[in-house]
Amino acid sequence: ESGATDADAAVAVAHPNIALVKYWGKRDEALFLPVTGSLSMTLDIYPTTTAVRLIDEPADVVVLNGRPAVGEAYTRVARFLDLVRSRAHRTEHAMVVSTNAGPTGAGLASSASGFAALATAAAAAYRLDADDRALSRLARRGSGSASRSIFGGFVVWHAGDGDGTAGDLSSYAEPIGGEALDPALVVAVVDHASKAVSSRDAMRRTVATSPFYRPWADSSEIDLVEMQKAIARQDLPAVGEIAERNALGMHASMLAARPGIRYLSPQSIAVLDAVLALRADGVAAYATIDAGPNVTVLCARADAARVTAALRAVGDFVDPRTAHLGPGATLVPG
Ligand code: 2P0
Structure with missing residues (x-):
C-alpha cells in the first residue's frame, strides 16, 4: 500500500x-x-x-x-x-x-x-x-x-x-x-520569471510606509461586503468592477510605499488596455493583478474565447489560460 x-x-x-x-x-x-x-x-x-x-x-x-x-x-x-x-x-x-x-x-x-x-x-x-x-x-x-x-x-x-x-x-x-455565477478567469501570463520582491516583503513595506495603505484597507472592507452581495445576486459586472478597483487600489498603495513597489510591467499595462477596449466593445471583462506582472481577466464563460483572442492580439508575450471555479484541497486515495 x-x-x-x-x-x-x-x-x-x-x-x-x-x-x-x-x-x-x-x-x-x-x-x-x-x-x-x-x-x-x-x-x-x-x-x-x-x-x-x-x-x-x-x-x-x-x-x-x-x-x-x-x-x-x-x-x-x-x-x-x-x-x-x-x-x-x-x-x-x-x-x-x-x-x-x-x-x-x-x-x-x-x-x-x-x-x-x-x-x-x-x-x-x-x-x-x-x-x-x-x-x-x-x-x-x-x-x-x-x-x-x-x-x-x-x-x-x-x-x-x-x-x-x-x-x-x-x-x-x-x-x-x-x-451559479460560474465565471471564467482568463489568466494572461506575460512573464514566467519569479518576482524580484516577495509579496511578504512588499506587503510589510506597504503597511509600514505607504500613506495610501490605510485608505485602501478601509475601502477593501467595503469591497468585501459589496462583493459578497454581488456574488449572491449573480451580478458579474458588479463582481468585476469591485475586483478591478480593489486590485488597482492595492497596487496604488504599494506604488506609494517608500521606496515604491511596482509589479506592473509594460506588458501588464498593454493587457489592461485590451480589457478596457473589450469593455468599450460591450464585453463584460474585468482585470485583477496580484503581486506580479500577470493579469487575470474575469468574464462570462461565453465570452472567454473572445477575451482570449483579444489578449493574444496584444502580443506574442501574452499566453492566456482559461480557468473556472475549482475544487478545494483533497487527499489522494492511496
Ligand atoms: C491575495 N496576494 O489576496 C494577495 C493579493 C498577492 C496579492 O496573498 O506572506 O503569499 O505568505 O502570507 O499569501 C500573496 O501573499 O503572503 C497574496 P504570505 P502570500 O492573493
Missing part, C-alpha cells in the same frame, strides 16, 4: 486561488493574521501535488519541482512542519515532495496551492485531528492566501478578531457558495 491510507504518509492536491478582494498586509506577522478580510475564487488549473512521508532522518528533506529545496524555500517548509509536529505531539522528520503545475513565484498563487496541499498532506501523515476549518487556519501559517485554497469555489478568509490566540482562532477561510 501507498499514499493517504498508508501509515505516516499522505498525498494531497490543491489548486491556486485568485483573490477578487485582496489580502495585502498583516496585523500579526508571526501568526499570519491579516489586516483585512479577503475573497477569492479557487481555480481548476495549475494544481500542486504534495507527498509527505515520515522518515527516520536527522532533518526534513524537501524536494520542490524535482530539486532539493535550499535556503528560504527549505526553511519555510521545515518551520511549517515544526508547527504540525508540535500540534500532533510528534517528533519524526518528513520527506516532502511537491510538484507545481503552474509558474512558481510569478504572482500566480503557487504558495497558496503549495501550503494548502502541504497542510492537508502533513496533517494526514502526522495524524493530526483537523477539520477543514482547522486545516485552513494551519495553511494560513504557511502562507496567508493558502488558507483560502483549502476550499473550492468562492471563498472568504475572515480577518478575525483580536490578536494572539483569539486572532488565530477567528482567522480562517470558508466557502460562501455562489457557484
Whole structure:
C-alpha cells in the first residue's frame, strides 16, 4: 500500500486561488493574521501535488519541482512542519515532495496551492485531528492566501478578531457558495520569471510606509461586503468592477510605499488596455493583478474565447489560460 491510507504518509492536491478582494498586509506577522478580510475564487488549473512521508532522518528533506529545496524555500517548509509536529505531539522528520503545475513565484498563487496541499498532506501523515476549518487556519501559517485554497469555489478568509490566540482562532477561510455565477478567469501570463520582491516583503513595506495603505484597507472592507452581495445576486459586472478597483487600489498603495513597489510591467499595462477596449466593445471583462506582472481577466464563460483572442492580439508575450471555479484541497486515495 501507498499514499493517504498508508501509515505516516499522505498525498494531497490543491489548486491556486485568485483573490477578487485582496489580502495585502498583516496585523500579526508571526501568526499570519491579516489586516483585512479577503475573497477569492479557487481555480481548476495549475494544481500542486504534495507527498509527505515520515522518515527516520536527522532533518526534513524537501524536494520542490524535482530539486532539493535550499535556503528560504527549505526553511519555510521545515518551520511549517515544526508547527504540525508540535500540534500532533510528534517528533519524526518528513520527506516532502511537491510538484507545481503552474509558474512558481510569478504572482500566480503557487504558495497558496503549495501550503494548502502541504497542510492537508502533513496533517494526514502526522495524524493530526483537523477539520477543514482547522486545516485552513494551519495553511494560513504557511502562507496567508493558502488558507483560502483549502476550499473550492468562492471563498472568504475572515480577518478575525483580536490578536494572539483569539486572532488565530477567528482567522480562517470558508466557502460562501455562489457557484451559479460560474465565471471564467482568463489568466494572461506575460512573464514566467519569479518576482524580484516577495509579496511578504512588499506587503510589510506597504503597511509600514505607504500613506495610501490605510485608505485602501478601509475601502477593501467595503469591497468585501459589496462583493459578497454581488456574488449572491449573480451580478458579474458588479463582481468585476469591485475586483478591478480593489486590485488597482492595492497596487496604488504599494506604488506609494517608500521606496515604491511596482509589479506592473509594460506588458501588464498593454493587457489592461485590451480589457478596457473589450469593455468599450460591450464585453463584460474585468482585470485583477496580484503581486506580479500577470493579469487575470474575469468574464462570462461565453465570452472567454473572445477575451482570449483579444489578449493574444496584444502580443506574442501574452499566453492566456482559461480557468473556472475549482475544487478545494483533497487527499489522494492511496
Ligand atoms: C491575495 N496576494 O489576496 C494577495 C493579493 C498577492 C496579492 O496573498 O506572506 O503569499 O505568505 O502570507 O499569501 C500573496 O501573499 O503572503 C497574496 P504570505 P502570500 O492573493
